[in-house]
Amino acid sequence: MNNPVLILELALVLAGAAALLAVWRLLKGPGPFNRAVAMDVLGLVTMPMMAALALYSGRGIYLDVALVYAVLSFLGVTALARYADRGL
Amino acid sequence: MGNHEMIGAVVTLVGSVFLFLGALGIVRMPDLYNRMQAGTKATTLGNLMALLGIGIIHPAWLIKLVLIALFVLITNPLSSHALARSARRSGVPLADVTVRDEYEEVLVEKGIEP
Amino acid sequence: MRTIVGFFAAFITLLALWLALVGNLDPQEIAAGSIVAVAVAVIARGAPFTGRSLRFLHPRRLVTALVYIPYLLWSIVESNVDVALRVIDPSLPIRPGIVRVRTRLKNPVARLVLANSITLTPGTLTVDLCEDELCIHWVDVQARNIDEATKKIVTGFERFLEVIFE
Known part of the structure; x- marks a missing residue:
């Protein structure tokens, strides 16, 4: 355990498992709110995975993808909450 | 392999542990509100630490990663708050283990039947 | 101007x-x-x-804000360890409930920061804000009345936010 690449790969496996758990909740629900929470968590898990992908491929542009994904994830969840509250 | 890469990798690993526990929380917790407690907390710190760890490995990206982390830190409570409120108002039930609900009386006062 | x-x-x-x-x-x-x-x-x-x-450039507000940030970050770390330990415990030790707390803050931005800080810390999630009260979902309810809950959840942050925003 003294190789940074190995540790990073272990971290990615854990994050991937987290994403799978979130997908399970996304499929199972019940109802739109539980699915929205699952989407929120999925977004939070995916962002560092994108950053890790940027690290592996050496392309900084993937960080911008992660940033835009953060913005969209926030807007999506908030829009759903607002919609459920009073309609668009 | 420099020292900072090792530190960054460990920080990322600790972050991933929190990400995993948060995701485990949304599977294990009995109702929506408790799932949000796990989903919006453990994952927020996990997300911040993982992003920071990658920033430590690759210092040239640190500013941008910190900005992403700040954005998450500011927006995440907002969206979970909005979601929790509209869920309670739409009548998403609390789990049976819930000991108390002082929000119901507020909703009844306002004329919203939960 | x-x-x-x-x-x-x-x-x-x-x-x-x-x-x-x-x-x-x-x-x-x-x-x-x-x-x-x-x-x-x-x-x-x-x-x-x-x-x-x-007016936020006033040194007293700035210094308080600079102390508040590490205080908040530390609270977030504590909250995460607390929730994570509950999640991995096989018996899932939670006593959830929604409690009401009072706030003395009047400034809307200060209230926003307070609500967000509460959402980010140990097992608490702000559900609604109405006039002087916040309704908070608490994973492990440890208070019997509004004053106790206020003391446990709000007071720590309020001390700082009062100086920064009021």
Whole structure:
């Protein structure tokens, strides 16, 4: 355990498992709110995975993808909450 | 392999542990509100630490990663708050283990039947 | 006068954010960033930057804000360890409930920061804000009445926010 690449790969496996758990909740629900929470968590898990992908491929542009994904994830969840509250 | 890469990798690993526990929380917790407690907390710190760890490995990206982390830190409570409120108002039930609900009386006062 | 100060506060913040995201000081980037920053500052005039933005530069507020940030970060770490331990415990030790707490803060931005800070800390999630009270979902209810809950959840943050915003 003294190789940074190995540790990073272990971290990615854990994050991937987290994403799978979130997908399970996304499929199972019940109802739109539980699915929205699952989407929120999925977004939070995916962002560092994108950053890790940027690290592996050496392309900084993937960080911008992660940033835009953060913005969209926030807007999506908030829009759903607002919609459920009073309609668009 | 420099020292900072090792530190960054460990920080990322600790972050991933929190990400995993948060995701485990949304599977294990009995109702929506408790799932949000796990989903919006453990994952927020996990997300911040993982992003920071990658920033430590690759210092040239640190500013941008910190900005992403700040954005998450500011927006995440907002969206979970909005979601929790509209869920309670739409009548998403609390789990049976819930000991108390002082929000119901507020909703009844306002004329919203939960 | 107030609108002008507010406009420049918004403009400078937006331009700084742009340059931080772009990551270099190329004249082209500064020009493009300035145009976008002016456009956004004009569209969003009035909110959230008002002419009173400058009062946040008062040293007492600044120092308190600088102490508040590590305090909040530490609370977040504590909250995460707490929730994580509950999640991995096989018996899932939770006593959830929604409690009401009071706040003395009047400033809307201060209340926003308070609500967000509460959402980010140990097992608490702000569900609603009405007048002087917040309704908070608590994973492990440890208080019997509103005063006890207020003391446990709100007081720590309020101390700082009162100085920063009021």
